[in-house]
Structures are given as C-alpha cells and as structure tokens.
Amino acid sequence: MKDITLRQIEYFLAILDQGSLSAAAAASNVSQATMSAALSQLEKQLDVTLVARGPARRARPTSAGREFGIRAKSILATVTEAVDSVSEDSAVLHGPLRIGCIPTAAPRMLPGTASNFGRRFPKIDVSFVEAHPTTIQQMILRGEIDLAVMYRKQVQIEGLQKHPLSEVQLHAVVAADHPLADRSGVEIAELIDDPLILLDSPPTADLLIGQIRGLGHEPKVRWLLPNAETIRSMVAWGLGFSLANAVPHPEIRSFQGMRVRYLPVTNPEFSNTIVAVTMAEARVSKKVATALDVLSQVAEDTDPSRWTA
Known part of the structure; x- marks a missing residue:
C-alpha cells in the first residue's frame, strides 16, 4: 500500500x-514550502x-487529480466522522458544510436552512452556492459541495443519490386579470x-416542453429568460404565462407592484419532488x-398549502 498520510x-x-x-498554505496555517513539499510527496x-x-x-x-480528490474527500470525511464518534465532544457538530441549490428553489429553502443551522448548530460553518x-x-461529483437541492426530474447525471424532501405541484403563473386567474386549478x-x-x-425548459408535447400540444414559447423575477414581471404585464414549481407567498407582486396568480396545474404528468442530492458512493x-x-x-414549513394571504 502507498505510504500516504492524512495530512x-x-x-x-x-x-x-x-x-x-x-x-x-495560508488557509491551513503552514508555509508555502510545507504545502508544496506535501503535494510533491503525494504525487x-x-x-x-x-x-x-x-x-x-x-x-x-x-x-487524475479530480478523480483522486473525489475519493480523498470521502476518505477524509469518514475519518473525521470516526474521530468525532469517540470524541467527548461528539455531540457538537462543527466544521464546514457546503450546500448547493438551484436558483428557483433557493428563496424557499436557503433562508430557513441558514436560520436553522445558526440557531441549532452554530459550530457548523454553512456556505451556499x-x-x-x-x-x-x-459540483457534487467533483466534491466541491456536500449536497444540493433541486427537483427530481432535473437529476440526469449518474452517480448521484436522491433524498426526497417534499412533493411539489407545478403551477401556471398568469396575470391577475387573466380570464382564468380566479380558477382553483388549470x-x-x-x-x-x-x-x-x-x-x-x-x-428545466426542455423537460417542460417535452412534457407538454407528450400531451399532444405544441407550446408557443415566446421567451426563455434566466431570471424568475423578470418572468414574473413579464407575466404581470400580460405578455404570456409561465410555469413554476416554486410558489411564493400569495401577496408577492412583480417588480412594478403588479399582481400575478399561481394556479395549480392539474395534469398528473407534471408531478415532481424537491430532493436533496449527494454523491451516490459517499457515506452520509x-x-x-x-x-x-x-x-x-x-421544505415542510414552506409548503405552498401552508400559505395564508
């Protein structure tokens, strides 16, 4: 076996x-010469x-470095957990934790997560991407983050483990004066x-377009835009409708203060789940x-069914 050290x-x-x-070297509180020597010895x-x-x-x-890094990160995490399991201070969780999230789910998931960790686990240094x-x-497969939050149907790369958090229902976003705005579903x-x-x-867009075509319809896609807030403003102006899994509080308005409506899409084909994703082979x-x-x-606390106007 190679004579490799944990250091x-x-x-x-x-x-x-x-x-x-x-x-x-600066982050590890050692000299650059020490860092360079350790790398050379490892190589x-x-x-x-x-x-x-x-x-x-x-x-x-x-x-080779990327592949070794993925395995090495898992090894180091396992050793750290083993040490913590026999430590007198094992009840106290500490150290860095990196959580990734897709932008559409971030407003729902990240603030409550940050608050929860700050209140209950203050020694864990949580960062978000x-x-x-x-x-x-x-990023998960490269070991750059520990876990991530997204929707189940978006997970398309092998080597990942999905952990269900909450069922979600697709909603159509329409202007407040849309003919269907007062419907309970559409x-x-x-x-x-x-x-x-x-x-x-x-x-996301390709998945939704494919599902719509699977129902025998051809959607009239007017724009693909990278910002959900811009889309909400476009919808509020009556320039089209949108589709979203993330449903904000019903009092939310567009940038210009205009109202929109979020209507549950009743087609069962659009059911989805918000999931946390980790590396499949890594021990949790x-x-x-x-x-x-x-x-x-x-996820439970921010379920749209809990919203009250």
Whole structure:
C-alpha cells in the first residue's frame, strides 16, 4: 500500500478548494514550502501529477487529480466522522458544510436552512452556492459541495443519490386579470394558445416542453429568460404565462407592484419532488444527515398549502 498520510490528503484538498498553493498554505496555517513539499510527496507516492501549476501561480487539478480528490474527500470525511464518534465532544457538530441549490428553489429553502443551522448548530460553518441544475450536479461529483437541492426530474447525471424532501405541484403563473386567474386549478390545454415564458435553466425548459408535447400540444414559447423575477414581471404585464414549481407567498407582486396568480396545474404528468442530492458512493456523514433533516423541515414549513394571504 502507498505510504500516504492524512495530512497530505488534507493539504491536497486545501489546494483544490483554494485554487493555489499560497492560498491553501495560508488557509491551513503552514508555509508555502510545507504545502508544496506535501503535494510533491503525494504525487511521488502515487506516481501521477495531481495538480497542474499555471500562470499567476494558479493550481488546477489534472483529470487524475479530480478523480483522486473525489475519493480523498470521502476518505477524509469518514475519518473525521470516526474521530468525532469517540470524541467527548461528539455531540457538537462543527466544521464546514457546503450546500448547493438551484436558483428557483433557493428563496424557499436557503433562508430557513441558514436560520436553522445558526440557531441549532452554530459550530457548523454553512456556505451556499446557487447554480443551474447541471452545474450543481457536476459540483457534487467533483466534491466541491456536500449536497444540493433541486427537483427530481432535473437529476440526469449518474452517480448521484436522491433524498426526497417534499412533493411539489407545478403551477401556471398568469396575470391577475387573466380570464382564468380566479380558477382553483388549470389544465395545460386551457393555456396552450397563450405565449409561454420559461426559465432558461437547463434542463428545466426542455423537460417542460417535452412534457407538454407528450400531451399532444405544441407550446408557443415566446421567451426563455434566466431570471424568475423578470418572468414574473413579464407575466404581470400580460405578455404570456409561465410555469413554476416554486410558489411564493400569495401577496408577492412583480417588480412594478403588479399582481400575478399561481394556479395549480392539474395534469398528473407534471408531478415532481424537491430532493436533496449527494454523491451516490459517499457515506452520509453526521453533518450531511443533519442537513437532510433540516432541509426536510424547511421544505415542510414552506409548503405552498401552508400559505395564508
């Protein structure tokens, strides 16, 4: 077996996190020479280049480095959990926890999660990343985040484990003066002649368009826009309707103060689930398990059925 130390692994992961040897050394409270020596020793033991040194002293992982980093992160997390399990202070969770989230679910999930951790687990250093579904999934596989929140139908990359948090119902977003605005629910067929404005967040738009076509309809997609707030304003002006899984409080208005209505889509084909996603082969640590519990509670607390005008 290769003579590899946990310290070498720890320093290597710090280089991946910080992007340079100097920044990793500063974050680890060691000299740059110590950091460089540890990396060189690790590469020598493995007989492979893990980090490519670039201009401005930047350090980028090679393909071998990325693969080793994924495995090494899991190993280090397992060792840390083993130490914590026998520590006198094992009841106190601590250290970094990185949570990713798609932008449409972030307003629903992240504030309550941050508040919950700050109140109940103040020694856990929680950080958040918002990114498109595909990017978030790739970040998990690269070990850049510990878990992520998205919708079940958006998970399309192998090697990920889905943890259901809450069932969600697709809603049609229409202007307050739309002929169907006062309905308690709507079928897609009733809106198919209206212009459709969708969120440009791959693969969301393609999935929705495919589902609509599966019902035998051809949607009239007018715009694909990257900002949900812009879409709500467009809808409020009567420029089309949209579709959304994230339903805000009914008093929410557009940027200009105009009202919109969120109508449940009654077609069963559009049922979905908000899920937390982790790396499939990684053992769920105590911190990640705690995060899953917190996220489940936040999802329940923010269920649209709980909203009161």
